[in-house]
Every structure is written in structure tokens, then in C-alpha cells.
Amino acid sequence: MKLEHIGIAVKNLGASDLLFEKLLGKKSYKNETVEREGVTTSFYNTGESKIELLEADNSESPIAKFIDKKNEGIHHLAFGVENILDEIKRLKKEGFQFISEEPKEGADNKLVVFLHPKSTNGVLVELCQEKA
Ligand code: ZN
Numbered sequence: 001m002k003l004e005h006i007g008i009a010v011k012n013l014g015a016s017d018l019l020f021e022k023l024l025g026k027k028s029y030k031n032e033t034v035e036r037e038g039v040t041t042s043f044y045n046t047g048e049s050k051i052e053l054l055e056a057d058n059s060e061s062p063i064a065k066f067i068d069k070k071n072e073g074i075h076h077l078a079f080g081v082e083n084i085l086d087e088i089k090r091l092k093k094e095g096f097q098f099i100s101e102e103p104k105e106g107a108d109n110k111l112v113v114f115l116h117p118k119s120t121n122g123v124l125v126e127l128c129q130e131k132a
Contacts, residue, residue, distance in 0.1 A: 001087075004080035004128055005043070005050035009066050009073060013055035017042055020053065028053075032107045039063050041107045052078070052107070076114070078126035084111050087127050096120065103129070 010016035013031075020042075021027055028042040038061030044051040054075060056064035066075055081087045084103045092098070097116040106112030110128040117124045 001079040001081055001127075003049045004078045005052045006074060007052045007054055007076040007078060007124075007126070009063050009070075009075040010053050010055050011067060011072055013040055013042055013053060016053050016055070020044060020051065024051070030108060033057065034105075034107050036104070037062065037106075039107075043108055050108075076124040076126050078112075078128050081127050081129055084113060084127055084129040088113060091115065091127075103127075105131075 008016075017028055024044055024046060026044065028044050030043045031040065032043075033040045035057075038057045039054045040057055041055075042053040044053075054063045056062075056067065058064065063075065088098065088103070097119040099114040099116050103111040103113040106126075106128060109131050111131055112126050112128045115125040115127070
């Protein structure tokens with residue numbers, strides 16, 4: 001596994017894009033809405049790993065709920081894997097809990113699944129696999 005990206009929950013993607021463009025000295029390479037998750041994302045290349053900014057599109061979005069509880073900040077760590085189904089099997093055997101049973105389509109051309117933070121020391125962990 002390698003750290004594929006770090007997800008950061010933000011209140012206003014436009015304002016945060018300006019901030020991160022200044023911080024990183026580059027523009028985001030992709031803006032993408034994932035309707036099913038109720039989020040709009042913005043991605044930055046930062047060497048080996050990326051930064052993903054996430055803004056809620058509605059009050060039911062997991063990002064809206066996160067910001068209500070914890071305010072803006074680091075939302076998840078995403079690890080890139082070769083075969084997401086094998087990794088789910090392996091990690092379930094190791095006793096990890098998942099938020100959903102099946103991987104689904106995420107942003108940035110990925111299949112994604114999330115581990116429940118109660119089984120990972122309070123950190124929301126995403127596994128992602130590049131779609132063929
Ligand atoms: Zn992510």
C-alpha cells in the first residue's frame with residue numbers, strides 16, 4: 001500500500017482552491033463532483049501522494065456531517081492498492097471493519113471503499129484502486 005492521497009474537508013471549495021494554489025504553487029489538476037456522495041472534489045499533485053479537497057454539495061453529505069462535528073480539516077487517508085477486493089478480504093480477516101461491504105466508484109477514476117474509523121484508531125481510511 002502507498003499513501004495515494006490525503007482528503008481534506010473544506011467549507012468553500014472556491015476559497016480553498018485559492019488557498020491551496022498559493023500554498024502549493026500550482027493549480028488543481030481536476031475538479032469533479034461525485035453525486036452519489038454529495039461532494040465536489042479538487043485534486044492536487046504533490047509528488048508521490050495527492051491532496052484531495054472535499055466540499056459538501058448538500059446537508060446530507062458525509063462531508064457536511066463531518067464539518068458539523070469537527071469543522072474543516074483532515075478527513076481521510078487514502079491508500080492505493082492493486083486489487084481492492086483482495087485487500088478487503090485480507091483486512092476483514094485481520095478484524096478491520098468497513099463502512100460499506102462493496103467498493104464503489106469514487107472520484108479521480110478510482111474504485112474506493114472506507115474502513116470504519118473505530119477499527120483504525122479514529123482515522124477514516126480509504127482504499128482505492130485505479131479503474132482499468
Ligand atoms: Zn479520497
